[in-house]
Amino acid sequence: GVMERSREQLLRQTCEAVVLGVLHPRTSITLVLQVLSDAGSLLACCLNASCMVLLDAGLPLTSLFCGVTCALQLDGTILLDPTARQEQEARAVLTFAIASSERKVLMANTKGSCSVEEMQQCLAAAQRAADTIFQFYRDSVRRRYSK
Amino acid sequence: RTVEPLEYYRRFLKENCRPDGRELGEFRTTTVNIGKCLCSITTADGSALVKLGNTTVICGVKAELAAPAADSADKGYIVPNVELPSLCAERFRSGPPGEEAQAASQFIADVIENSQMIVKEDLCIANGKLAWVLYCDIICLDYDGNLLDASVFALLAALKNVQLPSVTINEETGLSEVNLKQKNPLIIRKHPVATSFAVFDDTLLIVDPTAEEEDLATGTVTIVTDEEGRLCSVHKPGGSPLTGAKLQDCITRAITRHKEVKKLIDKVIKSITPK
Numbered sequence: 001g002v003m004e005r006s007r008e009q010l011l012r013q014t015c016e017a018v019v020l021g022v023l024h025p026r027t028s029i030t031l032v033l034q035v036l037s038d039a040g041s042l043l044a045c046c047l048n049a050s051c052m053v054l055l056d057a058g059l060p061l062t063s064l065f066c067g068v069t070c071a072l073q074l075d076g077t078i079l080l081d082p083t084a085r086q087e088q089e090a091r092a093v094l095t096f097a098i099a100s101s102e103r104k105v106l107m108a109n110t111k112g113s114c115s116v117e118e119m120q121q122c123l124a125a126a127q128r129a130a131d132t133i134f135q136f137y138r139d140s141v142r143r144r145y146s147k
Numbered sequence: 148r149t150v151e152p153l154e155y156y157r158r159f160l161k162e163n164c165r166p167d168g169r170e171l172g173e174f175r176t177t178t179v180n181i182g183k184c185l186c187s188i189t190t191a192d193g194s195a196l197v198k199l200g201n202t203t204v205i206c207g208v209k210a211e212l213a214a215p216a217a218d219s220a221d222k223g224y225i226v227p228n229v230e231l232p233s234l235c236a237e238r239f240r241s242g243p244p245g246e247e248a249q250a251a252s253q254f255i256a257d258v259i260e261n262s263q264m265i266v267k268e269d270l271c272i273a274n275g276k277l278a279w280v281l282y283c284d285i286i287c288l289d290y291d292g293n294l295l296d297a298s299v300f301a302l303l304a305a306l307k308n309v310q311l312p313s314v315t316i317n318e319e320t321g322l323s324e325v326n327l328k329q330k331n332p333l334i335i336r337k338h339p340v341a342t343s344f345a346v347f348d349d350t351l352l353i354v355d356p357t358a359e360e361e362d363l364a365t366g367t368v369t370i371v372t373d374e375e376g377r378l379c380s381v382h383k384p385g386g387s388p389l390t391g392a393k394l395q396d397c398i399t400r401a402i403t404r405h406k407e408v409k410k411l412i413d414k415v416i417k418s419i420t421p422k
Contacts, residue, residue: 002250017365017387063388094381102390104388104389105389105390107385108368110261113261113262113380114378116378123391127391
């Protein structure tokens, strides 16, 4: 459907920005993502899965990226990694793809409206949370190659 | 320009301007035609034609009646559809809608939902029985970059032009009666305006890219703001990474653009309303 196409476009352009395509001319890199269960923060999960699979495949990347979802609740509190229920009740849900180099924003997608200050706060929170996710990447890769 | 397009562009960008003479933060001339007399669609309930430089987008809104969904009995429907026919640019082939058209349709649907420009409850006529469905068809006639901005603007202008006939439900027969003589305009609560930027070489941001600039760019950002300065959408589909500060610059420019567009739309609406 249209929603899937839109998600594909977001994921594809994010991956294209990090994968060093010049080292693999005349090559097609296909990422197939199958949603097993959706309990909220789906897009962020897809982004994390994409990055880890690119790592696992051994493709040359300029930087790693991770997906973080922030939900802005009605009272103004920021909730990271919301469940499906929390997403529905939130005023706005913002998803960012944060690059590992200098924590820059690779991809941004918002649902619902928010003020500019709230967006900046969510972005700052997402950039802090990115550290935890990158640590998880490191641990997973270490576990995989330590055997 | 044809052999080394990127170098050609870089030479202009170094001087802080672009080949068509615009500054980095300048928009192309925007013109909008609304309504049955100026815009060509006479069968639509509302229509608008927007030209952003060479990019031409036409939007037609048709209102039909339908039964509301079971779980939201007091809500109508708004169905946007963006079409990029093969006549607008040589890269679009005829056949099923490509990814760009589908992503644009999803984007427009998100903008309508996020900005709450039309509240679906307003489209309900009789709870659980009858509601309006607004089919918004946005067709690009000439693609020269910056499709999203033009589409959002065309949609807003067309919706402002929509006149819905009043519908009453006959108590005895249970059928709906449409009164074509008595028309009410649609209630538009918010006016979202989109501003698109192209990112060059990971650092430079230019506003309102043409098709040539979009091809050379390393990324795009689209910001949708409403009149209160709230962000309805930050759409950055991948592309080169940006810092928070650069995003903030984009947002400030988007807010200024919103004021310009709002003024233009108000002027045009005032010129077509019969006194």
